[in-house]
Amino acid sequence: MKKPARVFSEVIKHLFKKPATIAYPFEKAHIFPNFRGRIDFDSSKCIGCQMCVRVCPSKAIEIPTSEHQPPAPAQVEGQPAVAAKKKFDCIMKLDHCVYCAQCVEICPKKALIMTQDYELAQTDKAKLRRHYK
Amino acid sequence: MSKITIPLGPQHPALKEPENFMLVLEGEQISGATVNLGYNHRGMEKAAEGRTYLQNLYLIERVCGICSHSHTTTYITNVEELAKCETPKRALAIRTLFAELERVHSHLLWLGVAGYEMGFETLFMYTWRDREQVLDCLEMLSGNRVHYSINTIGGVRRDITPEQKAGVVQRINYLIERTNYYIKLALEEPTVAARTANVGKLPLDVAIERGAVGPTARASGLARDVRKDEPYLIYNELDFKLITHNTNDVFGRLVVRALELVESYKMIKQVLNDLPEGPIAVKVPMRIAPGECVNHYEAPRGEDIHYLKSNGTDKPERLKVRAPTLANLQSVAYMLEGGWLADVPLVIAAIDPCMSCTDRAAVWNPKKGKTEVYSWEDLRKLSIEQYRKRGVDFTRL
Amino acid sequence: MELITPLAYLLIFPGFLFLAVYGLFLQWVDRKLCAVMQNRMGPPWFQGYADFIKLLAKEVIVPDEANTRMFRVLPFFAMAAIITALLSIPVWGTALYGFQGDLVAVIYLLTIPTVTFFLAGWSSASPYSTVGAMRVLTQLFAYEVPLMLSLIGPAILAGTWNITEISAFYAAHPVLIPAQLLGFLAALIALQGKLERMPFDIPHAKNEIVGGQFTEYSGRLLDFFLLAVDMEMVVGAALLNAVFLGGALGLTGPAAIAMFLAKTLFITFLLALLKVLMARIRIEQMINFCWKYLAPVAMAQLVFDIFLKYKLG
Numbered sequence: 001m002k003k004p005a006r007v008f009s010e011v012i013k014h015l016f017k018k019p020a021t022i023a024y025p026f027e028k029a030h031i032f033p034n035f036r037g038r039i040d041f042d043s044s045k046c047i048g049c050q051m052c053v054r055v056c057p058s059k060a061i062e063i064p065t066s067e068h069q070p071p072a073p074a075q076v077e078g079q080p081a082v083a084a085k086k087k088f089d090c091i092m093k094l095d096h097c098v099y100c101a102q103c104v105e106i107c108p109k110k111a112l113i114m115t116q117d118y119e120l121a122q123t124d125k126a127k128l129r130r131h132y133k
Numbered sequence: 134m135s136k137i138t139i140p141l142g143p144q145h146p147a148l149k150e151p152e153n154f155m156l157v158l159e160g161e162q163i164s165g166a167t168v169n170l171g172y173n174h175r176g177m178e179k180a181a182e183g184r185t186y187l188q189n190l191y192l193i194e195r196v197c198g199i200c201s202h203s204h205t206t207t208y209i210t211n212v213e214e215l216a217k218c219e220t221p222k223r224a225l226a227i228r229t230l231f232a233e234l235e236r237v238h239s240h241l242l243w244l245g246v247a248g249y250e251m252g253f254e255t256l257f258m259y260t261w262r263d264r265e266q267v268l269d270c271l272e273m274l275s276g277n278r279v280h281y282s283i284n285t286i287g288g289v290r291r292d293i294t295p296e297q298k299a300g301v302v303q304r305i306n307y308l309i310e311r312t313n314y315y316i317k318l319a320l321e322e323p324t325v326a327a328r329t330a331n332v333g334k335l336p337l338d339v340a341i342e343r344g345a346v347g348p349t350a351r352a353s354g355l356a357r358d359v360r361k362d363e364p365y366l367i368y369n370e371l372d373f374k375l376i377t378h379n380t381n382d383v384f385g386r387l388v389v390r391a392l393e394l395v396e397s398y399k400m401i402k403q404v405l406n407d408l409p410e411g412p413i414a415v416k417v418p419m420r421i422a423p424g425e426c427v428n429h430y431e432a433p434r435g436e437d438i439h440y441l442k443s444n445g446t447d448k449p450e451r452l453k454v455r456a457p458t459l460a461n462l463q464s465v466a467y468m469l470e471g472g473w474l475a476d477v478p479l480v481i482a483a484i485d486p487c488m489s490c491t492d493r494a495a496v497w498n499p500k501k502g503k504t505e506v507y508s509w510e511d512l513r514k515l516s517i518e519q520y521r522k523r524g525v526d527f528t529r530l
Numbered sequence: 531m532e533l534i535t536p537l538a539y540l541l542i543f544p545g546f547l548f549l550a551v552y553g554l555f556l557q558w559v560d561r562k563l564c565a566v567m568q569n570r571m572g573p574p575w576f577q578g579y580a581d582f583i584k585l586l587a588k589e590v591i592v593p594d595e596a597n598t599r600m601f602r603v604l605p606f607f608a609m610a611a612i613i614t615a616l617l618s619i620p621v622w623g624t625a626l627y628g629f630q631g632d633l634v635a636v637i638y639l640l641t642i643p644t645v646t647f648f649l650a651g652w653s654s655a656s657p658y659s660t661v662g663a664m665r666v667l668t669q670l671f672a673y674e675v676p677l678m679l680s681l682i683g684p685a686i687l688a689g690t691w692n693i694t695e696i697s698a699f700y701a702a703h704p705v706l707i708p709a710q711l712l713g714f715l716a717a718l719i720a721l722q723g724k725l726e727r728m729p730f731d732i733p734h735a736k737n738e739i740v741g742g743q744f745t746e747y748s749g750r751l752l753d754f755f756l757l758a759v760d761m762e763m764v765v766g767a768a769l770l771n772a773v774f775l776g777g778a779l780g781l782t783g784p785a786a787i788a789m790f791l792a793k794t795l796f797i798t799f800l801l802a803l804l805k806v807l808m809a810r811i812r813i814e815q816m817i818n819f820c821w822k823y824l825a826p827v828a829m830a831q832l833v834f835d836i837f838l839k840y841k842l843g
Contacts, residue, residue, distance in 0.1 A: 138657070147738065254728070255807070259568070477738065478738055
C-alpha cells in the first residue's frame with residue numbers, strides 16, 4: 001500500500017515538540033559516569049614502575065622523576081635509616097592520548113585516575129602537554 | 134548526445150571518505166564507471182608489526198570507526214586461538230552483545246545516510262536522532278560512544294551491572310518501536326520506492342561472481358552470513374533468522390538492513406536475559422606462541438577476515454585485514470553502469486562503503502610527487518626482493 | 531517629488547530593499563520550520579542576513595574557462611526580473627503597475643531567473659554545472675505548463691488578465707476561493723519545482739552534482755543568485771496569494787500589508803511542509819509526475835473554471 005507523504009503526521013507532531021538536539025556550548029552534554037575522559041595523576045601513589053609508559057598504545061605518557069624530591073624522613077632512634085620515597089611526575093600528551101584507559105587498568109597503585117573531562121580542545125598546542133606534579 | 138566524464142570524488146558531498154569514481158555520462162545516463170582507491174591509506178598493517186598485541190587492540194579498533202568492535206573481535210579471536218586461551222563464557226556473551234549493538238548503530242547510521250543520499254532529510258534526521266539511543270547504550274556499557282575498547286586479550290574489560298542491563302533494555306524497546314515505524318515508512322512512502330526500486334541491480338549470479346558480502350549479497354538472494362555459516366562467539370546459542378531479499382536492488386538492501394535491525398534487537402535481549410555467570414577475563418601472557426591463524430566475522434557491512442602470524446615474541450609478525458567494503462566494491466562498478474547519475478550516490482551508499490577499512494595498496498612517491506598503484510607483478514617482484522634480503526628465496530614458487 | 535516617489539517604490543518598498551529583507555526573513559522561516567519538523571533547533575533569526583553579509587565580503591573567483599561577461603552579469607539579470615515581476619503583483623491591495631495582461635507578463639518575467647540559472651551553469655564550463663544547467667532546462671519544461679495552466683483558471687473565472695482585478699474579484703466573491711483548491715495545490719507544487727526546492731532540487735542536488743548550476747559561483751555573485759532565489763520565493767508566494775487567495779481581501783493600508791505578510795508566511799509554511807515530506811525524485815520521474823498528474827489536475831481545474839464561468843454567466 002503506497003501512501004503519499006507517509007511521514008506527514010510525524011512531522012506535524014514534531015512542530016509541537018522540543019528539539020532533540022541540545023545547544024551544546026550553553027548546555028552540557030550528558031556524560032555517563034564511567035566515560036573514558038582525561039587521565040589524571042596522583043603523584044603520592046606513583047612508584048615509578050613505568051608500566052603505563054610501556055602499555056600505552058600511543059606513547060602519550062612519560063613518568064620522569066620530580067625536580068623537587070621530598071626530604072628523607074627524620075631517623076627514628078634505634079631503627080635503620082629510611083630512604084626518601086622518590087617522587088614522580090607525569091607528562092600526559094593529550095594530543096597523543098587515545099583515551100583507552102589501558103594505563104589506568106594496568107597501574108598497580110591506582111596512581112592514574114580516569115576522569116570524565118572531555119572538553120580538552122586548546123588553541124595552543126603546548127597546552128595539550130599536561131605536566132602533573 | 135556527447136559524452137562527458139565526471140569525477141565523483143575524491144572530494145564530493147556524497148562521499149564521506151575519499152575515493153574516486155570516474156563516470157562517463159551520456160546525458161543523465163552512465164555508460165561507464167571506474168573505481169579508484171588509495172586515498173585513505175594509513176599503513177596500519179605495518180604499524181601493527183611494531184606494537185605489542187595489547188597495544189594493537191587500540192590500533193585495530195581505529196581501522197574503522199563504525200566497525201571498531203568487529204575488527205578487534207576478529208583480531209582478538211586470532212590472538213586467543215594462538216595463545217590457546219580459554220575465554221570465559223561471560224566475556225563471549227558480552228562481546229556478542231557489543232557486536233549486535235554495533236550492528237544496530239551501523240544499520241541505523243546507514244538508514245540515515247541512505248535517506249540523505251536520496252534527498253529525504255527528514256528520514257536522515259529522525260534515524261540519527263534515534264541512533265543516539267544505541268550510542269548511549271554503548272557509552273554507558275563501555276565508556277565511549279564509538280571506540281568501545283571493550284575487548285582485552287583473554288576477555289572483556291568491563292562487566293555489565295543489572296542497572297545497565299535495564300537501561301539497555303529500555304532503550305532497545307524504544308528502538309524497536311521506532312524501527313517498526315521506519316520499516317512502514319520505507320515500504321509505504323512512494324518517493325522512497327521511486328528512488329530505490331530497480332536501482333543498482335545486482336543479480337544473484339553477478340553477486341556470487343564478484344564476491345559480494347554482507348547485506349549487499351543477502352539483498353541479491355545469497356544466503357551468506359558468517360553468524361549462521363560458521364558461528365563464532367555465542368551465535369550458535371542464539372535464535373535469529375538469516376534475512377535475504379530477492380529484489381537485487383537498493384530497495385532490497387534497505388529492507389534487509391531494516392529487518393536485520395529487528396533480528397539484532399531480538400538477539401540483544403536474548404543475550405541480556407541469559408548472561409552466563411563467571412569471570413569476565415583470564416590472564417594471558419604477553420608473548421604469544423608462534424603460529425598462523427585466520428578468522429572471519431560478520432561485520433555490519435559483511436564478512437571481515439583477519440590473518441595473523443606470530444613469531445613467539447610479544448609483537449605480531451604479520452597482520453592482514455580484508456575489510457568487507459573491498460569485497461563489495463567490485464560490485465559497485467557493475468551496479469553503476471547503465472544507471473542514472475542521480476542514483477550514483479545511493480548505489481555507492483547502498484554497499485555501506487567504509488574506505489578507511491579498505492584502502493591499503495597505494496604508494497605515495499615523494500620523489501616523483503605522485504601516487505603509484507602497484508600491479509600484481511610489481512608487488513610480487515617487490516616481495517621477492519624483500520624476502521631475498523632476509524635470506525629466503527621465493528623466485529621458484 | 532514626482533521622481534522620488536517611484537524611486538522609493540522601486541528601491542525601498544515594495545521594491546528591492548523590502549524584497550531582500552523579507553526574502554531573507556522567509557528563508558529563515560522556511561529553514562526554522564523544516565528544522566522544527568525534523569526535531570532540530572534550526573538557525574537563529576539573523577542567519578540569513580549574516581550569511582548574506584559574509585558572502586558579500588568573500589572573494590569572487592571566475593573560472594578561466596568561463597564566459598566572464600555572462601558569468602558576472604547573470605545574477606543581476608535574475609534579480610532585476612524578479613523585482614520587475616513584483617511591480618504588477620498587489621502588495622497593499624493594488625499593484626504598483628497593473629495592466630490588462632500583466633498575469634502573462636509576470637509568468638514570463640518569472641521564467642527569466644530560470645533561464646539565467648541555465649546560462650550561469652552553461653557559461654561556467656564545468657562538468658557539474660553543465661549537468662546542472664541541463665537539468666534546469668529539463669525541469670523548466672516539466673513545471674512551467676502546470677503552473678501556467680493553474681494560474682489561468684482563476685483568471686478565466688474572474689474574466690480578467692489583470693492580477694489586481696483577479697484578487698479584487700475573489701475578495702468580492704470569497705465563496706469561489708475554495709473552488710480553486712485543486713488549482714492552488716497544483717500551483718503550489720509547481721512553484722516548489724520553480725524554486726528548485728526539495729523534493730525538486732534536482733538541478734543543484736548536492737550529493738549528486740555538488741552545487742549544480744552554481745558550482746563555480748562564489749562570493750558576491752553567488753550571494754546575489756541566492757538572494758534572487760529568496761526573492762523569487764516572496765514573489766511566487768505573493769503571486770499565489772493574489773491569484774488564488776484573494777490578495778488583501780478588500781483591506782487597505784497597513785492592514786492590507788499585514789494580510790499580505792500573514793498569507794505569504796502561510797504559503798511558506800506549505801512550501802516548507804512539502805520540503806520535509808518527500809525524498810528527492812529523479813529528473814525523469816519529475817517530468818513524468820508533472821505531465822501525468824500535475825498538468826491534468828491543473829487542466830481539470832481550468833475546465834471546471836470555464837464550466838463555472840458558463841454557469842454563473
